[in-house]
Amino acid sequence: MTKNIMIVGVGGQGTLLASRLLGTVMVNKGYDVKISEVHGMSQRGGSVVTYVKFGDKVDSPLVDKGEADIVMAFEQLEAARWLPYLKPNGHLIVNTQSIDPMPVINGVAEYPQGIIDSIKATGVSVTATDALSIAVESGSAKAVNVVLIGIMAKHLDITEEEWMSAIESTVPVKFIEMNKKAFLLGYNLK
Amino acid sequence: MKELMLGNEAVARGLYEAGVKVISSYPGTPSTEITENATKYDEMYCEWAPNEKVATEVAIGASIGGVRSFCAMKHVGLNVAADPIYTASYTGVNGGMVLAVADDPGMHSSQNEQDSRHHAIAAKLAMLEPSDSTECLEFTKLGFELSEKFDTPVILRLTTRIAHSSSLVELGQREEKEIKDFPKDPQKYVMMPAMAIKRHVIVEQRMRDLVEWAETCKINTVEYNDGAKLGIICAGDCYQYAKEALGSTANYLKLGMVNPLPIDLIKNFASKCEKTVVFEELDPIIENHCKTIGLDVVGKELFGLLGEFSQSTIREKLLGQKTDLLKSDINIVPRPPVLCAGCPHRGTFYALKSLGCNVSGDIGCYSLGAMAPLSSVDTTICMGASVSALHGMSKARGAEFSKKSVAVIGDSTFIHSGITGIIDIVYNKGISTVLVLDNSITGMTGHQNNPTNGLTIKGDPTVAVDLESLARACGFKNVRVVDPYNIAEVKTVVKQELEKEEPSMVICRRPCALLKTVKRKPALKVNADKCIGCKSCMKIGCPAISMRDKKAVIDFTQCVGCGVCEQMCKFGAITE
Numbered sequence: 207m208t209k210n211i212m213i214v215g216v217g218g219q220g221t222l223l224a225s226r227l228l229g230t231v232m233v234n235k236g237y238d239v240k241i242s243e244v245h246g247m248s249q250r251g252g253s254v255v256t257y258v259k260f261g262d263k264v265d266s267p268l269v270d271k272g273e274a275d276i277v278m279a280f281e282q283l284e285a286a287r288w289l290p291y292l293k294p295n296g297h298l299i300v301n302t303q304s305i306d307p308m309p310v311i312n313g314v315a316e317y318p319q320g321i322i323d324s325i326k327a328t329g330v331s332v333t334a335t336d337a338l339s340i341a342v343e344s345g346s347a348k349a350v351n352v353v354l355i356g357i358m359a360k361h362l363d364i365t366e367e368e369w370m371s372a373i374e375s376t377v378p379v380k381f382i383e384m385n386k387k388a389f390l391l392g393y394n395l396k
Numbered sequence: 397m398k399e400l401m402l403g404n405e406a407v408a409r410g411l412y413e414a415g416v417k418v419i420s421s422y423p424g425t426p427s428t429e430i431t432e433n434a435t436k437y438d439e440m441y442c443e444w445a446p447n448e449k450v451a452t453e454v455a456i457g458a459s460i461g462g463v464r465s466f467c468a469m470k471h472v473g474l475n476v477a478a479d480p481i482y483t484a485s486y487t488g489v490n491g492g493m494v495l496a497v498a499d500d501p502g503m504h505s506s507q508n509e510q511d512s513r514h515h516a517i518a519a520k521l522a523m524l525e526p527s528d529s530t531e532c533l534e535f536t537k538l539g540f541e542l543s544e545k546f547d548t549p550v551i552l553r554l555t556t557r558i559a560h561s562s563s564l565v566e567l568g569q570r571e572e573k574e575i576k577d578f579p580k581d582p583q584k585y586v587m588m589p590a591m592a593i594k595r596h597v598i599v600e601q602r603m604r605d606l607v608e609w610a611e612t613c614k615i616n617t618v619e620y621n622d623g624a625k626l627g628i629i630c631a632g633d634c635y636q637y638a639k640e641a642l643g644s645t646a647n648y649l650k651l652g653m654v655n656p657l658p659i660d661l662i663k664n665f666a667s668k669c670e671k672t673v674v675f676e677e678l679d680p681i682i683e684n685h686c687k688t689i690g691l692d693v694v695g696k697e698l699f700g701l702l703g704e705f706s707q708s709t710i711r712e713k714l715l716g717q718k719t720d721l722l723k724s725d726i727n728i729v730p731r732p733p734v735l736c737a738g739c740p741h742r743g744t745f746y747a748l749k750s751l752g753c754n755v756s757g758d759i760g761c762y763s764l765g766a767m768a769p770l771s772s773v774d775t776t777i778c779m780g781a782s783v784s785a786l787h788g789m790s791k792a793r794g795a796e797f798s799k800k801s802v803a804v805i806g807d808s809t810f811i812h813s814g815i816t817g818i819i820d821i822v823y824n825k826g827i828s829t830v831l832v833l834d835n836s837i838t839g840m841t842g843h844q845n846n847p848t849n850g851l852t853i854k855g856d857p858t859v860a861v862d863l864e865s866l867a868r869a870c871g872f873k874n875v876r877v878v879d880p881y882n883i884a885e886v887k888t889v890v891k892q893e894l895e896k897e898e899p900s901m902v903i904c905r906r907p908c909a910l911l912k913t914v915k916r917k918p919a920l921k922v923n924a925d926k927c928i929g930c931k932s933c934m935k936i937g938c939p940a941i942s943m944r945d946k947k948a949v950i951d952f953t954q955c956v957g958c959g960v961c962e963q964m965c966k967f968g969a970i971t972e
Contacts, residue, residue: 252733
């Protein structure tokens with residue numbers, strides 16, 4: 207059985223590192239793994255998505271609409287955008303941070319209100335957290351990705367030690383301690 | 397031990413294991429990481445060339461020089477490299493040579509959606525297409541064997557989803573190759589009519605030999621499943637999508653070599669299936685081949701010519717399946733890519749907009765200057781076209797038009813294809829004003845060094861092209877340098893240069909804000925007491941600025957303190 211995870215956010219928020227960290231953990235667990243990323247133009251502050259799939263044998267690197275077991279969203283509007291990709295019985299992990307897209311900055315559109323409530327109204331399971339504040343508490347606003355991974359880790363059958371060793375092999379040495387702290391703050395969130 | 401590798405990373409590993417000695421490329425999404433990863437292996441000489449034509453010629457030269465060589469590019473780069481590669485098809489190789497080209501179905505980061513398989517057919521070259529990272533490594537190595545066996549350059553075709561997907565790869569050892577003798581063989585390597593006429597005969601024979609090889613080679617594979625009546629013919633990423641959607645309910649003919657295509661193998665496969673479907677992205681290359689050899693197949697009439705496919709393409713268009721999806725009542729506002737907070741191009745575009753300039757644009761991050769609210773770019777065609785197209789517009793519309801029109805071109809793009817354009821302007825008595833947006837890096841593709849920033853691919857110091865001297869040597873008498881963070885300065889200088897009835901170059905020089913060597917300043921803050929909510933600061937389209945309760949606020953996670961918004965605020969509300 208293949209598990210499909212989507213990591214979505216705004217270009218520059220660190221979605222690539224999150225997908226690689228998750229991929230590394232799953233490879234260490236002995237799964238077949240595929241990760242799909244998009245580089246280039248869309249990374250420049252646009253809506254970005256990476257797919258992580260693992261199981262006995264993974265064919266397509268893509269996750270399609272209605273196929274994701276977990277969507278991990280770094281930003282509210284992005285959670286809403288990619289919601290149709292989540293299975294109706296899937297789980298959404300969302301950072302409550304909101305970043306205005308250019309049409310809102312230009313004044314031609316309004317940032318939608320009550321996104322989290324509207325998503326909850328669909329009946330899907332949602333964990334909404336202010337991961338930015340937790341990241342800042344851990345020492346860097348950039349650690350949002352690892353905080354969210356920590357929250358998601360509770361929903362996957364992987365031990366704390368396995369996550370820690372993946373952080374050690376994925377993150378540059380000088381950031382390891384900060385990232386471990388950020389991970390644990392997410393992991394131990396009640 | 398298996399390793400999780402990006403397709404591009406696995407191609408680089410394949411180059412290493414194949415004993416490649418010389419690699420020359422120009423960056424282009426989604427091909428860039430091949431060459432970036434290749435530099436990690438000290439056994440291979442790697443370089444960024446000024447453009448794909450040069451890169452390909454370097455690889456051809458290295459091959460003639462007796463070693464295995466390689467170059468990589470995106471699909472539109474192969475157009476630039478078409479000249480050398482079409483004739484290298486005639487000369488053949490000495491050391492093996494592989495050229496990787498990465499197509500971008502869906503145009504994630506490209507200006508068109510061309511299908512590079514047409515080039516392989518037209519240049520009469522073998523083309524291999526892997527479907528995951530393992531095949532990226534294996535097909536790269538096989539490419540060199542084929543290149544030497546059939547005396548031909550070989551093209552490795554990737555698509556975005558193969559190049560930028562990671563999967564598990566088994567690593568092997570590097571096999572060193574002895575350098576071959578330098579050939580003194582003008583009949584083979586000097587392509588004048590008398591020699592080329594004879595070589596063309598050899599090229600056509602080689603294609604027939606390759607078809608024969610394709611009939612039985614290990615990379616064209618057939619998979620029959622019990623009870624399955626449907627036959628799918630596919631290659632590359634489409635094989636993975638088909639497998640995911642259909643599993644063991646279909647039979648598969650997976651083509652690892654997409655040019656030339658086998659005949660008997662395909663006919664034999666189709667004869668064992670009740671219905672044969674060709675599932676390929678972009679153009680109907682395999683489908684037309686099947687129809688030419690008399691097979692009744694279905695393809696583009698079902699799937700169409702546009703965009704990239706996925707497993708859903710098969711489920712919806714072939715099987716007619718529909719899935720119930722989660723739906724909310726949220727109004728989803730689009731989030732197009734934007735110039736980053738602190739991007740030096742922002743000030744330049746705002747200045748051009750306030751001057752009311754026509755802007756002939758080019759390929760790079762700064763094509764985003766076309767988007768609202770900056771809305772400053774009128775045309776974007778291909779690498780270098782900003783300069784030469786501006787000259788054409790000026791010749792079409794006269795001096796008055798020229799005096800309110802500029803070209804904008806990045807430092808790397810200028811080196812790639814802008815220099816010939818400025819020579820055209822001077823030589824043909826043009827009066828155009830060219831802005832070089834010099835951010836000291838090749839930006840859009842993810843920060844590659846280039847001939848203007850004084851660093852090699854490995855970050856070692858080297859000679860930097862002096863843009864000012866280059867422009868003067870080409871005949872530009874007016875060469876100015878401005879800081880794009882200073883809107884008033886850019887406006888004044890551009891205005892002065894536009895008024896002159898002579899060609900001018902204005903270099904807008906400021907390193908990319910995302911470079912690690914650029915120190916971020918502290919985020920700016922809005923003094924809510926002074927802010928009257930006039931939204932002047934919003935006119936520059938900075939993603940770090942938004943309005944909350946009728947006051948501007950600056951997102952501290954994005955702001956790099958560039959100060960451009962500060963210049964927009966008449967009330968002094970934005971401060972450090």
